[in-house]
Amino acid sequence: MFKRSEQDKRPPVQIFVDGVAVAAREGDTVSAALLASSCDARRSTAVSGAPRLPYCMMGVCFDCLVTIDGVGNRQGCLVPVAEGMQIEIQKGKREIGK
Amino acid sequence: MTVAPKREDYDVVVIGAGPAGLAAAATSAEAGLSTLLLDENIGPGGQVFRAIASTPVTERNQLGEDYWVGADLVESLRASNAEVIHRATVWSLDRNLDIAVSIGGASAFVKAKRVILATGALERPFPIPGWTLPGVMTAGAAQTMLKSSALVPDGRTVIAGQGPLLWLLAAQILRLGGRIDRILDTTERGNYFAALPHAFAFLTSPYFAKGLSMMREVKAKVQVVSGVTELAASGDGQLASVSYVAGGKRETIAADLLLLHQGVVPNVNLAMSAGVEHRWDELQLCWSPVLDASGNSSVTGIAIAGDGAGIGGANAAVVRGRIAARAAVEALAPPAAAKLKPMATLRAELAKAERGRVFLDTLFRPAPQFRIPSGDTIVCRCEEVTAKDVLDSVAIGATGPNQLKAYRRTGMGPCQGRLCGLTVTELMAQARGKTPQEIGYYRLRAPVKPITLAELAAVPKSEADIKAVVRG
Numbered sequence: 370m371f372k373r374s375e376q377d378k379r380p381p382v383q384i385f386v387d388g389v390a391v392a393a394r395e396g397d398t399v400s401a402a403l404l405a406s407s408c409d410a411r412r413s414t415a416v417s418g419a420p421r422l423p424y425c426m427m428g429v430c431f432d433c434l435v436t437i438d439g440v441g442n443r444q445g446c447l448v449p450v451a452e453g454m455q456i457e458i459q460k461g462k463r464e465i466g467k
Numbered sequence: 468m469t470v471a472p473k474r475e476d477y478d479v480v481v482i483g484a485g486p487a488g489l490a491a492a493a494t495s496a497e498a499g500l501s502t503l504l505l506d507e508n509i510g511p512g513g514q515v516f517r518a519i520a521s522t523p524v525t526e527r528n529q530l531g532e533d534y535w536v537g538a539d540l541v542e543s544l545r546a547s548n549a550e551v552i553h554r555a556t557v558w559s560l561d562r563n564l565d566i567a568v569s570i571g572g573a574s575a576f577v578k579a580k581r582v583i584l585a586t587g588a589l590e591r592p593f594p595i596p597g598w599t600l601p602g603v604m605t606a607g608a609a610q611t612m613l614k615s616s617a618l619v620p621d622g623r624t625v626i627a628g629q630g631p632l633l634w635l636l637a638a639q640i641l642r643l644g645g646r647i648d649r650i651l652d653t654t655e656r657g658n659y660f661a662a663l664p665h666a667f668a669f670l671t672s673p674y675f676a677k678g679l680s681m682m683r684e685v686k687a688k689v690q691v692v693s694g695v696t697e698l699a700a701s702g703d704g705q706l707a708s709v710s711y712v713a714g715g716k717r718e719t720i721a722a723d724l725l726l727l728h729q730g731v732v733p734n735v736n737l738a739m740s741a742g743v744e745h746r747w748d749e750l751q752l753c754w755s756p757v758l759d760a761s762g763n764s765s766v767t768g769i770a771i772a773g774d775g776a777g778i779g780g781a782n783a784a785v786v787r788g789r790i791a792a793r794a795a796v797e798a799l800a801p802p803a804a805a806k807l808k809p810m811a812t813l814r815a816e817l818a819k820a821e822r823g824r825v826f827l828d829t830l831f832r833p834a835p836q837f838r839i840p841s842g843d844t845i846v847c848r849c850e851e852v853t854a855k856d857v858l859d860s861v862a863i864g865a866t867g868p869n870q871l872k873a874y875r876r877t878g879m880g881p882c883q884g885r886l887c888g889l890t891v892t893e894l895m896a897q898a899r900g901k902t903p904q905e906i907g908y909y910r911l912r913a914p915v916k917p918i919t920l921a922e923l924a925a926v927p928k929s930e931a932d933i934k935a936v937v938r939g
Contacts, residue, residue: 371612373618376526401611419599431881432848447554449509
């Protein structure tokens, strides 16, 4: 859906999405890295299970919710990627203990 | 990395590091007031100057000269003594000017003598059929990715809506080598006539020449369909096509990405939760705080600057930030105000920056069918409530947005009404034959962003706090 401009010379950062290595760039938010990758990053809603992708990318819509390093319901658009970060696409509501 | 505020008390706490917040914090600190700037994002800039200190877009002309103005604001702030904390989400502000802020999963509490809210704007809801499908995003979302990560659309892309941002985004996407297949302009034909009496101010404002050249640049490369009166997205679990009606003719085009935009509206949540009085603005079709000429709200000590005070754009936001900060300095340390630009000068700058705004507001006033949906179109994205659900609730007695919560949970999801509030107000007003002002808005309360119970439970408490709730 999105591609990176060639002028982007930021250093690479490796993250893992549901265990699969994904190349991101330093300064990407988790949501931007997911949308730039070829992963199916669609979460599913807590109410009906409908698939969603980020809508606003500015902290408003909560359609970017993901599990980051074991913590659920994080707004992926507000969290910068870090080397080795473990992302899980969140299906439905946050699980107890996550 | 967690950085808590260094002190418990500040003269001025500014919330939001967009144009208004950057200018306000720098001005206040420059005058010697202890100043804390709290911002939810990774770096300074807010939305308009997003990623100004870190953007990978190095070819400056691609983002446009107006963007780089933000770098000067950041430099002035850094040269001042203001304390700045990013990734800090303010979740509570009350009438005593007590502030609760979540930083790195832990909450801190600070008290201010004056608070300047610079929480800016957010995209106006654009509730069309299919707007929750993956692949439908706001134009602002695409611009955020473009500025902060140099990402541009490369699938079949449609941009739909109206307003200056839409053309700016289109130009930026094209300059960075991205793809746009079609632009669907939803500006109502009648708006051109309505805006005409205000045209002179606009023609003599800096926006005119810039806007015109940007539209020319885009129209040379992309097919633009104007007079779009209906719009819908469809697909099975993913956007597949966009259909629209223009000039009475329906057309459907395949699409991977649909970017929606029909202007921005003040982000009112924090101000409303603090008890700041707001009124319905019939021209901008949104809630705006009631403010005096210095940005002071109905709550003593809380001022609002920037687009959160009513949409005025980045230039106006900077000046409003300086006005609010100067007013704070005049109140807290009058002699220090002599160092700052005189109020009369600032007010003249504001008048200049606001020139042409009424024209833009009138021309780009979104059409009723794009604000007030019907049938199965989702109104509340979080709780997945449709327009029909809302109307059914009105039919059995729901009188306003707050009663509707009990019927349908609208506005009770994590976004706390940010993407359904205006729609619910207008939809209920129309159904009940009342004005939006009469229908009102959700009663907002802290926490204005969700925090975990664990974070709340970890808040330091006194012996008396514990005694108040422990049995026996």
